[in-house]
Amino acid sequence: MNDFTEIKESLVSYVEQLDEEKSLELAREALNAGIDPLSLIDVMNEGMKRVGILYDSKDYFIADLIMAGMIFRQVLGLKEITDYFHRTNHKKIGKVVIGTVKGDIHDIGKDIFRYMLEANGFDVIDLGVDVAREIFIKNVQKHNPDILALSGVLTSTVDEMREIVNALKEVQLRDKVKIIIGANHLTENSFRFIGADGFATDASVGAKLCREWMNLGHGQGVEGNG
Structure with missing residues (x-):
């Protein structure tokens, strides 16, 4: 079983830093390596939480929140994740x-x-x-x-x-x-x-x-x- 700890930590940091290119690159790498899509979404959410903390402390502004949201949406749009949603779409x-x-x-x-x-x-x-x-x-x-x-x-x-x-x-x-x-x-x-x-x-x-x-x-x- 793969240990994705290092990838997860790096991805959280990239999202926190609002690094769109590296976030998408690492998300693709994680999915190709076999990380569970739901686990990846949780990792992205952790990055968003950190962005939210920076926003609350006034280190980030609303534009930064929007940027983080755009990164999240792009990751959610990756083929492996959309395929997962389609597979589970009937299990409501x-x-x-x-x-x-x-x-x-x-x-x-x-x-x-x-x-x-x-x-x-x-x-x-x-x-x-x-x-x-x-x-x-x-x-x-x-x-x-x-x-x-x-x-x-x-x-x-x-x-x-x-x-x-x-x-x-x-x-x-x-x-x-x-x-x-x-x-x-x-x-x-x-x-x-x-x-x-x-x-x-x-x-x-x-x-x-x-x-x-x-x-x-x-x-x-x-x-x-x-």
Whole structure:
């Protein structure tokens, strides 16, 4: 069995340094050497986490986050990974409606989480960015998802997420769907204020929480964080 430790560490560093060329080159090398595509996605996610830390410390800016997201998307577009998605496409474990809430046009975190969900066997309906609460409600009614995923980079999105949860209560849909919220700025306090079932500041952790929900069934109150 190959030990990919050195390759993984180098790839995380290249993503952290926003080195697009070396990241893609090493990702291809790892896939050709036989690394599991899901393992590679986890490595890329670790690199993204480091970029997020640098952003939070104001060493990186939004343009750097966008660059890291572009690198991630390019790696996800490599043939070995897309082939993996196609092979597992029929093995759906649940359905998720996802979107970035109204007032926020950022899609990096949402897109990464969507890819992680798809890699874990979910059917994902992506509503895009700047999504009004009425659109979320309409799509929960239309698609009857197991999980509703709300994303938001801006701290101001906390209030909008809460309003979406309240709107679901008003139309008596709240107890029919699990709600996970995702953003780097989320805390235990903001999570409880919003009234979701779980939150994650890390896409991989969020995807694992969603899998756990599917394994446990649909009882309310399961919580999680990153």
